[in-house]
Amino acid sequence: MDIGYIYGFDSSLLKSGGAIHVYNLSRQLSNLGHTIHVFEPEATEHCITYPPDKSGVRKLINAVDILYFRIDGYYLSLSHLKCRCLEMNSSKPMVWEINSSAQEMLKTRTSLTKYKGVRGFFQKWARHRQLLSKIRHDEKFRSFHAQKVSCAICVSTALKHYAKGTLNINQNHVIPNGSNPEIFNPNRNSQQDIGYTDNKFKVIYAGDSRWPWQGYDLLKELALYANQQDQDITFLVLDNNPNPKTTNEFANMANFNSIPYEKVPEFILSADACLCLYHDFEWSDYGFHLSPLKLFDYMSCGKPVIGSNIGQIAEIISDNNDGLLTDNQIESIFSKIKLLKENKSVAEAIGKSARTKIISQYNWLNTAKQTADILKSVVAG
Numbered sequence: 001m002d003i004g005y006i007y008g009f010d011s012s013l014l015k016s017g018g019a020i021h022v023y024n025l026s027r028q029l030s031n032l033g034h035t036i037h038v039f040e041p042e043a044t045e046h047c048i049t050y051p052p053d054k055s056g057v058r059k060l061i062n063a064v065d066i067l068y069f070r071i072d073g074y075y076l077s078l079s080h081l082k083c084r085c086l087e088m089n090s091s092k093p094m095v096w097e098i099n100s101s102a103q104e105m106l107k108t109r110t111s112l113t114k115y116k117g118v119r120g121f122f123q124k125w126a127r128h129r130q131l132l133s134k135i136r137h138d139e140k141f142r143s144f145h146a147q148k149v150s151c152a153i154c155v156s157t158a159l160k161h162y163a164k165g166t167l168n169i170n171q172n173h174v175i176p177n178g179s180n181p182e183i184f185n186p187n188r189n190s191q192q193d194i195g196y197t198d199n200k201f202k203v204i205y206a207g208d209s210r211w212p213w214q215g216y217d218l219l220k221e222l223a224l225y226a227n228q229q230d231q232d233i234t235f236l237v238l239d240n241n242p243n244p245k246t247t248n249e250f251a252n253m254a255n256f257n258s259i260p261y262e263k264v265p266e267f268i269l270s271a272d273a274c275l276c277l278y279h280d281f282e283w284s285d286y287g288f289h290l291s292p293l294k295l296f297d298y299m300s301c302g303k304p305v306i307g308s309n310i311g312q313i314a315e316i317i318s319d320n321n322d323g324l325l326t327d328n329q330i331e332s333i334f335s336k337i338k339l340l341k342e343n344k345s346v347a348e349a350i351g352k353s354a355r356t357k358i359i360s361q362y363n364w365l366n367t368a369k370q371t372a373d374i375l376k377s378v379v380a381g
Helices: 017-031 054-063 080-088 104-111 117-146 157-165 216-229 261-270 293-300 311-316 330-342 344-360 364-379
Strands: 002-006 035-039 047-050 066-071 094-098 151-154 172-174 201-207 233-239 253-257 273-276 305-308 324-326
Touching: 002 017, 002 054, 002 080, 017 035, 017 293, 017 364, 035 054, 047 054, 054 080, 066 080, 066 364, 094 157, 094 364, 104 117, 151 157, 151 364, 157 172, 157 311, 201 216, 201 261, 201 293, 201 330, 216 233, 216 330, 233 261, 261 293, 273 293, 273 330, 293 305, 293 311, 293 344, 305 311, 305 330, 324 330, 330 344
Parallel strands: 002 035, 002 066, 035 047, 066 094, 094 151, 151 172, 201 233, 201 273, 233 253, 273 305, 305 324
Antiparallel strands: none
């Protein structure tokens, strides 16, 4: 099957969750024998590339059996490449891979700007109104073009509700993200030096301190509380914020910024427990809708995960079996860390069950197989 994967960014640079998703999915689809057609600047060996101009769009559409669009938090109506593909396609079936609603822009754009004082209050209000107008326009634009979509593949149950409730796509499926159990493997023969060593109990947090829903505020509270309760605990912080304002805010925090994706397994493997903490999306009509990549990578490394009891995290983790769920109360999170610290056999059993779940279910090969089955059924009519 020839698949036109339309996503609109360079996925060869694994610096974001979107790029990691696209790279792993396209690579596994290629390994299954399918041919992936994409637009430049994608330069990976498993894809056929085309220039993102009218001629390139025409050639790609003519060469493929199906068009597979990535729909994420960016405005679809402002993506010239995706709009050109939607306008020029007249006969090829389309499937949308839905990773977010347009509402995500409301929080990401306002979070990047700090507003101060009375003037800042009105600036924030005006910005909020402007963004709401753009979001409403983009949702209408999505709904209009969704009429020609055969079905949607959603990364979470919440987004399945979005696909049906907002975009009116009746045929939709949920396929979560996954991990690569060969790369994120507790049995790796060689481990690189991560640049930090001590004999303390290490708890890892991976995320982006720019985004308020990623629980960085909880991490700081937790580090402060832990420093008062047990100084034999260290927090390893992998912060994807390209412009972090603070480093090592507390004595028991070791910050590492913008770690390359290929080095992330070494950090996870050096830890004793992992944090997957999020706040709910009060700004979204569908609540917390992410499919957190770090959750699957933690589990693939055979590490016990402490995760927020919301959305897909609560769907993936079987509490006290292959992970621990928390209500985001600092004392509760800390008690779970202490449980793992003081009961090594419990921690090992949870980590082992977590890796078993990744190998059997939540890996990129399974994700690609499920995706391919759906695409083939659409092509077959």
